[in-house]
Amino acid sequence: MIAVLVLGVGGWLFYPRTDPRFVGEWEFFEGDDTTSVLRVDLNRWGRARLYEPGYSILTSWSVSDGEFRIGHEPVGFMKQAMEVLEEQLSGLTGNNFQLSSSDSLVIAEVTPDEIHLEDDTPIARVEGRPSTERERYRLVRRKK
Numbered sequence: 001m002i003a004v005l006v007l008g009v010g011g012w013l014f015y016p017r018t019d020p021r022f023v024g025e026w027e028f029f030e031g032d033d034t035t036s037v038l039r040v041d042l043n044r045w046g047r048a049r050l051y052e053p054g055y056s057i058l059t060s061w062s063v064s065d066g067e068f069r070i071g072h073e074p075v076g077f078m079k080q081a082m083e084v085l086e087e088q089l090s091g092l093t094g095n096n097f098q099l100s101s102s103d104s105l106v107i108a109e110v111t112p113d114e115i116h117l118e119d120d121t122p123i124a125r126v127e128g129r130p131s132t133e134r135e136r137y138r139l140v141r142r143k144k
Contacts, residue, residue, distance in 0.1 A: 018046050019063040021110050026139040040139065063107070068117055071102030105137060115139040 027036035
């Protein structure tokens with residue numbers, strides 16, 4: 001009974017916090033660009049596949065505290081171990097694995113067909129002056 005309780009609580013604590021509105025196939029755009037820079041598939045279990053021309057990357061994703069996070073960043077020994085594992089898995093499978101780094105973006109707006117994201121740090125300078133403007137991104141749901 002105790003083992004079941006420990007496993008249940010542990011599984012709940014470490015299960016990725018995904019948002020069902022994000023699940024699906026998306027095109028990723030930078031700013032107001034009309035050309036997608038990559039395709040993103042997000043599943044409900046927190047796994048992501050990023051498709052760029054010529055290859056794809058397997059990683060994780062989550063949503064927490066108003067931020068969309070792609071990847072996972074371990075520390076210390078685990079970071080080194082994950083980097084070695086990335087190399088080994090990539091060599092064995094031919095896929096690119098991203099297990100030891102992450103990026104997070106602030107969620108600005110979510111609609112059924114678009115998600116608007118912003119970089120969490122302002123652009124350093126615009127025309128030589130400090131700026132509070134942030135890099136903007138869009139995920140647009142792929143039509144089947």
